[in-house]
């Protein structure tokens with residue numbers, strides 16, 4: 236039995252992050268300021284995109300992004316059924332209708348054929364999700380966008396560092412939202428970003444994230460002379476603080492190495508789990524870089540234990556795993572509001588019932604993996 240509980244998705248935070256946070260606290264500038272600006276520049280350079288604006292979460296980025304795309308009441312937005320509910324919730328907050336789309340078996344990514352079939356005269360936008368860090372087919376997405384005049388906002392909460400044909404996700408011409416939540420590939424504890432090629436959209440993101448004010452805090456409270464701000468539209472309170480950005484400044488430079496660590500653990504899981512009654516994730520598509528955010532297995536329908544029982548048994552053995560996800564259509568709010576049945580999204584429903592995410596992060600050791608694999612071997616023995 237393990238001595239310590241293996242926490243799923245625990246972030247790796249080093250001394251440089253801690254020192255930068257302390258520096259921030261001692262400086263007196265703890266709100267939105269120079270460290271956020273430095274982090275935004277660092278993110279946009281890393282991605283190869285013109286503009287990045289940091290906000291308080293990916294959810295905030297999605298809500299602001301939809302508003303800037305002009306999505307509102309009466310509009311429909313195509314969203315995968317197999318995603319975290321934040322994607323669909325953002326559409327609800329915009330006053331629009333999320334139209335759920337089933338997954339492709341195997342990868343669980345949005346099925347673009349079904350997405351195209353779901354387009355109506357009200358369809359305004361599509362929100363693809365790079366599930367687990369696996370990029371969606373960006374060429375197919377661009378075709379769908381251009382042929383049907385759709386707006387696109389990519390939910391790249393899992394996908395910082397993912398690439399499509401040599402370009403990073405976020406740099407392919409669409410508004411793209413990232414998450415720096417605790418469990419994501421890099422973390423500012425809470426935080427997110429919206430990236431774009433459009434300078435005016437970037438300026439609007441900044442305004443909308445801070446009440447709709449015409450001047451940021453950095454401009455209002457610095458020593459350049461007093462200026463009044465003006466409000467031209469009611470904004471939100473979605474700004475990132477320098478304390479958060481302090482973490483990001485030292486996390487981002489480690490991202491590529493961490494993705495390599497994750498890829499090594501990934502290959503090791505593939506080898507160790509090969510003869511168990513479960514499906515391991517499909518290999519990354521040629522010409523892409525998978526950000527290796529989640530290692531999701533699908534329990535065989537005839538495995539000796541159901542998924543939920545397996546989760547419990549693993550917790551008894553002091554191993555934390557995750558479920559990504561129970562589909563949006565299965566949550567009471569969406570089920571009741573739109574009358575969804577599990578059978579409406581058969582692939583997403585099957586994933587919801589059978590998926591299990593195994594610990595995968597630079598903090599996970601081979602010994603941790605071995606503990607998990609031997610527990611699975613025990614529990615799933617026929």
Ligand SMILES: *Cc1c(COP(=O)(O)O)cnc(C)c1O
Pocket residue numbers: 291292293294295318319321322364390392393413414415416426427
């Ligand atoms: C985590 C996550 C979000 C929300 O990110 P926050 O930064 O926590 O708001 C949105 N979409 C997906 C797919 C996620 O996994």
